[in-house]
Amino acid sequence: MKPPIRIGIIGLGGYAGAHHNSVVQLEAQGHARLVCTCDPQAEAFAAQQESYEFARRGVKVFADYRPMLEAHGHELDMLVVPTPISLHAEMHRAGVERGIAVYLEKPPTLDYRELERMIATDRTAKKTTLVGFNFIIEKARLALKQRIISGEFGPLRETRLNAQWPRPYSYFARNNWAGRLLAPDGGVVLDSCFGNAMAHFVHNLLFWAGDSTLMSWGQPETARAELYRAHAIEGADTFFVESRTTSGVVMRFALTHACEGASLQTETVVCEKASIHYIVGQHAEIRWNDGRVEPVALEPFNALHENHLDYYRYLRGETSRPATTLVDSRPFVVLNNLAYVSSGEITPFPAGLVKSITHPHDAQNYLAVDGLPDALADFLAHGRWPGSALGWRTGSPAALVTPADLPRFIPTLEALAAR
Known part of the structure; x- marks a missing residue:
């Protein structure tokens, strides 16, 4: 050895x-x-x-x-x-x-x-x-990505993420930066489900959307987002984000901590001939348009263990690159920043929809929003924005933005934090 x-x-x-x-x-x-x-x-x-x-x-x-x-x-x-x-x-x-x-x-x-x-x-x-980012080197993921870029499923059309992780009140008091937009010294924090807790899955979706080579990520060309909160925090606990990549792939992300029940995260890749449904650590399948369903075996995957080993191989010269580099992380960071610029506000959910729940399994208090799971699903499937469709958004419609709008990022955060 x-x-x-x-x-x-x-x-x-x-x-x-x-x-x-x-x-x-x-x-x-x-x-x-x-x-x-x-x-x-x-x-x-x-x-x-x-x-x-x-x-x-x-x-x-x-x-x-x-x-x-x-x-x-x-x-x-x-x-x-x-x-x-x-x-x-x-x-x-x-x-x-x-x-x-x-x-x-x-x-x-x-x-x-x-x-x-x-x-x-x-x-x-x-x-x-x-x-x-832990899941890029899963063998099944890499094999499916190779089949996508080989053209087996036809052109890539859309990628979708449905991620719902309940979080108790205590989660937002776990440290002095939880749920914050900015630190007291003005530094960027942006702690959220999109940027931190479920960032793995956001990055995974960008990986699916990278259709040039195996180790490629979708590059956001445009973005639009609506951000909401149920919890009394500075930031957002719910994200509706849509982006079109430079190669024309539509990406939709629906994430929340304002929910109840079991956590879920489902990644969907829509191609011309088939759709891939991938649930990390649980299940994956290919649903062909002709009615066939092809199961995909997911091997046991100890993410941290495997990521260490994969990086060791790179350090020893056995592979040519790490799984995710800082450059590979650029689409994720840019899209996260553009979501705030686009939304321009973090809208409180209508008070009548927010309910408090004490879960028997941990005796902790949670907030959940009535109708939110359906709104997330409707957005992912049809692109319907809850701000207009359900009347949730009180201000002007979210703006369609591009990376050219990134200089507005810090002024937007400062305005949001001052409210």
Whole structure:
């Protein structure tokens, strides 16, 4: 077996814990070795440090990533950055400047201007940064994408995402940036279902829409969006977004946290001869226009484990590129920013439609909007906007925007945050 990839992980809590769990397994298999980690509250994670057997494994623990890199940067092959989004750019730069490959959790940033600076930084990197959108390397997904671009299903027409994840009140109080548009210092936050919680699936849909090569993403040419909220937050908890790509593919995204019941996320790809229905980790099938239904086997997929291994292969020179690069992330960041510019407002749902529910499984309180599941489905199937069709939107109609409108992004956010 080849020498293990030597790793540093920034963080012990939150999603960093998932990376630690994966690296423990990968280390036991001989693929990796954790050299160091850090957390500003490292002492609060004493139990985790013991369960990860840091002492036995020789893992050094620091309170800050900068002294960690000063002490051990020369030893590292890879730096994992699963921190709050606002810290990604500075930590990415620190890794690149020390010649360390960076595994950057999704999303890389939610500010198109910062993304371009990060892309410029990455051009100087010894190894291209991986952005951890988890599902691109699923074997079934890649095989279906290859069949799409080969023309087997006829020209690609549409992609659709229906994603509904209930979230309790406590979700929006989990930290000081949850549900926010801007930080107190004016930095872009944009925490939302579209930009953060369900960003994987938004990125997946853009991947389906990339019809030039296997590793391509749809490039938004136009966008229109209506943004809503049921919760008392600064940002939006529900997104209706439509975009047309430069190659003419229509993409529709319907996402919400203002719902009840089981979570769902369904990706649909509509081609001239067939439609693909893909539910991550559950089920996939091809529905041919002639009535045939072709099941697609989905193998067990440990996303974090497999993404680590895939990046290790790239770092060892066994593959030519990471699964998702910062450049590949550009369509996602641009579309997210254009959604705010287009909507121009975040509309509260009519009060009479919003109901509070206490779920017996966790005794937590949730908000759900009557009629919202039907509105999401109607939008995806027919492109009917709830603002006009249901009278939900109080202001002017959402504008059709293009990437040329991105300079309006920050003024739009500032106006929204001031309301």
